Amino acid sequence: MKTRRKFLTELLFAGVILGGCSLGSSYSFLGRNGSPAPVQQGQIECQPLDMASQTILHHASLAPSGHNCQPWRVRLCQHHKWIIEADPTRRLPYVDSNNRELLLSLGAFLENLSIAAATLGLHAEIEILGSDSMDREIARVFFEEGPAADYNLQLLERRRTVRKGLSPRVISPSDLARLTATTEGQTIYVARGSKQSTYLEDSVVEAFRLQARRDDAQEEFVRWLRLNKNEIMRHRDGITTQSMGLGGIAEWYVSTFMSPADFLSDKMRQKGVDATAAQAREGGGWLLLTNRSQAVADLLTCGRRFQRLALAACELGIAIHPMSQILEEEGAPSLDGILRGDSSIPQFVLRVGYIDRYPTSVRLRRPADWFVYS
Template identity: 30%
Template sequence: MPTHSFLPLITQAIHAPSGHNTQPWRFSIQGDAICIAPDLRRALPVVDSDNRELFISLGCAAENLVLAASKQGYATQVHSDETTGNIRIQLTRQDIPSNPLATQITRRQTNRSLYSAQRIPDDVIAQLQQTPSEAGVQIFLYANGTPSYTQIGHHILQANALQMKNPAFKQELKTWLRYNKKHQDSTRDGLSYAAFGAPNVPRWLAEIAMSFAMREAPQHKSCQQQINHASHFALFTLEQNGIPHWINLGRTLQRFLLAATAQNIAHSYLNQPCEERQIAENMAQALSLNTLPVILLRLGYAAPRPYSLRRKLADVIDGEIEHPFQVT
């Protein structure tokens, strides 16, 4: 089977989300399989010290690939190595139905804007609640105005305050900020100025503005507005920690995000309370959960934002590429 026939699948895989848009993956084509390996050079040792969010991102990429493969007539088997975190996806030509979520891969985006405060209908929430989950993953949805929603909001603000007081956290974040179009286009990764709705201004000016914004008071205000204007929180929890469980959560998360995208529901991450261990434990206790909070999303309605760029395939694939594609 010619290796170039799998390149469109990898093109779809790299539309997955990742922390700070680090895109921490390497792909290789091995016969009738595609392997995804962690690129630990793109790890976030401060905010993601155990690489949990990194492996969740790999799970998201794997799920994109599986969905895209169904559209191309491939059945898949997914295996992950619990030691290395490498994911092997075996592809077999079969007459299988295309999963409709595959059409949402390039539409999905992390929308960091302020949402409209419009309520997501109950029947749509019920559909999202039924997203198929991998083993050990649970999804909890909390509506704005409920006591649980308010509790989560308090924990977001507490964790955000901790992170804004941590110089190492802020320095790590700054290394992944892309301050204007020239900076964004030169790296094709990181947190783009455009995704935040910032103007395309000289870098020195953008750096001053970002330094002002990256303080506890402005961030507290921004988080509070995001909490107030969202319709629901979606909290993903795990029964156990470990690489295979994180990958499972990533696959489940990606299905959820694509299902939300199909309903024109915007999403963005408010992971602060999940990233601070003590606050995560306190939040689980406040919500009467016996599982570990790992990923927290806000959901609502918003106009689309510019898409974050993805690196070229030549930069994420091991080996020669006969006919390279470019993702924008």
């Protein structure tokens, strides 16, 4: 007769779940009936937000972030002037020690903010304030009235990381051209079946194995686990059973019987490595998103490009799964042989592939009055 622990392990990894909880592996949340889940009262002092500001900030907050840590704060200086800040309490110092991924997340936040504002007839003029990756004040946003843009904001709601069900079919030239255009040419596509693709498959697994061995990185990961409804409602951030791809009996078992500390066992870490290996073999190839420097402004721009890429992929029925541990770990395999040799710096390693049906988004986000103050 199976032990409870063995039963759990088999359920937990019947699907592929734990690999790749870095930037982009983040979700937002609505109740199962589609209505907003109950929230706590605002945690930061702020004047009541008008409907336009609420709309803009809600859609901005749908940006991805590592471990779904949501590392943004917004200071309302005037009605049409905001300061976008990095929240130091939401850093991931053990997997993102230099705030590289935090700045990429804030870039995606700014992209969503700009898109949402444009649909309301507001042009977001963005001035970069940060010059060091550890700066708190990152950007100033001014809003100017103009013609409303025609953009379906449901696309921002639908975008999510997809880990399972990726087709091995290579990305078509027309779809690849559209994706590349969103990043202003800063993408490198590595098609499934090539030597470079095989190298990437092996490399991302090795990088995940290195990270799985690090106690500090794994302890940081489990601090962001939200395994039951009480934790979800209390924090409205982090990694849930649904965002890991669990459902049915497995989801019930984990939320009922497990604690985050259970994920620190050697057996669970190895299962995570095995899951990552299975994921790496799926899909139509890889996209590397690059830029030319690690300057604050360039990382924010790269984050904005990533968000445009992710939204276009969602519209095309292409899944994107960031597997960027290879960029986080010292001693991880080098990507020099895949880069163009023109000083390009990889900022995202993305597994991509067509999917038959884009899955429903599993959304978990803090309401605006939790991260806005005046």
